[in-house]
Amino acid sequence: MATELQTNGGGVTLGAMDVVLKIWRSDAETGERSLERYEVTVGEEATLLDCLDVVKDKVDGTLAYRKSCRMMICGSCGMRLDGRAVLACKERMKPYVDRGHVPVVSPMGNLPVVRDLVVDMGPFWSKIRAVKPWLDTGYQEHPEGEFRHSQQAMNPIHKESLCIMCGCCVSECNSMEADPEFLGPAALAKGFRFVGDPRDRGKIERLEALNEEHGIWDCTRCYFCNERCPKGVDPRDAIAKLGAESIEAGIDRDMGAKHAKWFVRSAETTGWLRETELVPKTQGLAEAIRQTKFAVSLAKRGKVPLPFPPHVAKDVREARMLRELVRSQGRTGAAGHIQGERALSRIEHVLHDDPEKAPASRIAPEKARG
Amino acid sequence: MRVAYYKGCLASLSAKELDTSTQALAPKLGIELDELESVTCCGAGDIHEAEPDYYLHLNARILAYAEATGSDTLMTICNVCTLNLRQANHMLQNDEALMKRVSDNLEAVGAPPYSGGVEVKHFLWLIAAGEGYDRLKSVAHKGLKGLKVAPFYGCQILRPSKLLGFEDPDRPSSLEAIIEACGGEAIDYPAKIKCCGFPIIQAREETALNELIQPIEQSMEAGADAMVTPCPLCHLSLDAWQQKLEASTGRSFGMPILHLSQLIGVAAGLEDSELRFRRHVVSMDPVLEKVEAP
Structure with a gap:
């Protein structure tokens, strides 16, 4: 030294x-x-x-x-x-x-x-451009005065607005590694930054585009993006917000959206996942039939539980009533995610591991970001 | 220690062997399970994505029933359940207004209220450190006879670490410690902390298989006899979809995949009826031959 x-x-x-x-x-x-x-x-x-x-x-x-x-x-x-x-x-x-x-x-x-x-940031920028990262105000003529918005109305996109487009999230994205065409965490977080902007007039059009083949439903939820982001954007959470906004808007043609909706349906009917019906409900009956050989191989090992009689949770009525109740309270779509952000930002980033074993950067716990 | 036990969907359905081996093993490790009955699916990442407010309430309801047992610990056996429940718990514990609204809603439908008195811990965390780990060493009397085991953590027991936080998300060591306590040899390989592809295996099979191949291929090349995972979704992906990987690549892997409770269960001499290896797609015979060899 x-x-x-x-x-x-x-x-x-x-x-x-x-x-x-x-x-x-x-x-x-x-x-x-x-x-x-x-x-x-x-x-x-x-x-x-x-x-x-x-x-x-x-x-x-x-x-x-x-x-x-x-x-x-x-x-x-x-x-x-x-x-x-x-x-x-x-x-x-x-x-x-x-x-x-x-x-x-x-x-x-x-x-x-x-x-x-x-690294060549070209592919990164082309994906950012693909989500049209500019405000669609819905007017051509320059207005006479400014449009005023409350801070409260802008808070839902606070986290996504923090993005500095460094690419750290993209670097470790497991889905992008498996499918290089995946729009990826940075572009999708940017996508929500405009979908959630109360001044933007292109929300549905944007959601439609983000629901295409290499869009939001490609995300494998590995959470590397949240882990790596140096600015607390939490891109995975932004993708979940886009999913919630899409389904709330009735944009649910993608198999990923159908898959997600079947979990909701399962929870409010039997309480537990209706696992065997998940395949036809996600992929459609025709594809499920094409998968028969695979399904039979799993059935032999008890991995295709019979849907009848259904595996029903005790007191499932509560789960059913709960869905009706929370939907009536209006925190639908991304609002359901955003309501928890303030609490999640208060969590100390503390690891309980032996500091001697942890790599250097983990020794000094840092405050949670965001 | 007495814990509320939430087994989740898969251990009740396609991965029943995870439940039976956990129920048989836990008491030997000094963990008394109080199985929750009036609970539902945690929603996986799916209800969280589709209807996040409903996700929060379903998970709060599970936490409330756990709290009603009088235990301060809710034990999970699935990565996805662990993240979902811990995330919901953190949201509620750190926001009084949100807690009140959700708890009032629970009471309105006849469920117990929730006050934030439960911590969610994966089974792995209860036995990888402290008293649980000391007991593990004596319980695993039969040993694994140097079996080479590749640990596969999966994602949602490590990341995001601010919600999970048990160990370093980039260099975890809990599974390795358990493998070694059971008399096995832990195999190291880069993809042990990556995604198995399961969340998108139905909607984006090709992408998911491109993820799945990494841990299987790498652990095979590193000389593993078997892999072990703390997550039933990873297990399903690694075990049941391995045949699809073989079909799409024209290669033969034949990599046996163990649930965490089964790995320890083998070392602890659990019964066949508790381990239930017949429910696996990839045969466990080569592993058992090695461990049973005189």
Whole structure:
């Protein structure tokens, strides 16, 4: 550990530290790829981005990465640290040094690598553009005065408005890895930012488009996007809001929507999932018949429970009445999600694991975001 | 310890073997199960997506019935139930007005009110640490004889960690600790924290299979004799849909998939009638041969 001290602008004395990093270097043009080790001396407050700057300035000027604001607002410096997509400017390195851990830095996933830590954001932007990220005001002529909206009316899209389009959510999206055409968490969160905007006049048209093949029902609910988002957008929750708004608006042609609706139907009729009927209710009878061979193989193992007599929960009448009651109270569609956001934002992000075993970034619990 | 036990849909239906093995195993680990009767499906991610206010009330109703048993712990055996119930619980515990509205609604339909006195914990969490873990080591007397087991966590027992929070969502170790306590060898592979594809396996089968192949292929390449999962939905995907993966890739996997309770159950010498491996699609015979070998 270096002992030299440096002084910041406020006159506070800060210690210096030596940071060791391994960085995946690559060049898409030549196809060359190698894991290189770097050691730099930085202030104890240094972030990953600070370390990369020192590597570039003092060790190897050919290192390629993106950056701009250095304060978690421009969204340029998304990359992976020990496999997690992070903003390089948000990650302090001291915990890694304290543990003697040498982290590996690599480019984000699900986007083509151009060089070193730089990915081609082209596919990301084309998906953002696909959700028409602008307000459809419904008028052509410029109005004479401003339209006023209460803060309350704008609160439903508060979280989605926080997105800085860094791509950290997209990097780890399991559905996009399996289906590269999936619109993905960032574009869908942007989609809800306009679907939920009280000034927008294109809601139904937007929902129709987001219900297409590679839209909201592609989401596999892996929750990597919520886990990774550095700004508390919680894209998975935005996708759930779009699902709720779609079904409330009667846009339910997709198998994903039919699947979701069957759970509601099951809960209010028998209480438990009517599992065997889920396939024809989701895929339609014709497809269910085409799946007969598969179904028979499962039935032999008791995995196709007979729908008759139905498996009915005790006191299921309560669940039925409850649905009628809550629907009469009007918190339908995305409002049902939004009502819980204030409470969820109050949760401390605390892990009960042994801190010795946790990676450096997890040692200091941080306040829940959002 | 006495806990309210919520088994969820699948353990009552296509994954009955999860319920029977859990019911047989829990008392040996010092966990007395008080099974909830007047409860429904938690809605999976589906009611949460389709009708979120109804989702909240259905889960609040489950929490209320758990609280009415007098226990402070609601034990789950499914990742999806765990996230749903914990999320609903956090919403209610951190918002007095919401709690009042929901609790009043519960009472209005004849259900017990809820005051927020229950914590939701997956079975895995009760036995991966503390007293439960100490007991596990003595219960697993028969051992797994070095069986190579690939842990598969699935998603909703890890993420979002601010709602789950039992362990590091990127480097979890609870299943590994249990495998080793049972005398097995834990196999490491990158996809153990990724998605099995189950939530979209009916609506987007091709995408789901592209997800499913990763843990199965990687655990096979890492030399696993079997995989273990704490989630019946992951189990169904890994076990029942494995044949579809074989058909679409032309490859043979034959990877046996164990529920967590079955893995410990084998090491603890549970009866066949409790483990019920005949209900699996992929044969468990190679695993049992290895464990039973003299």
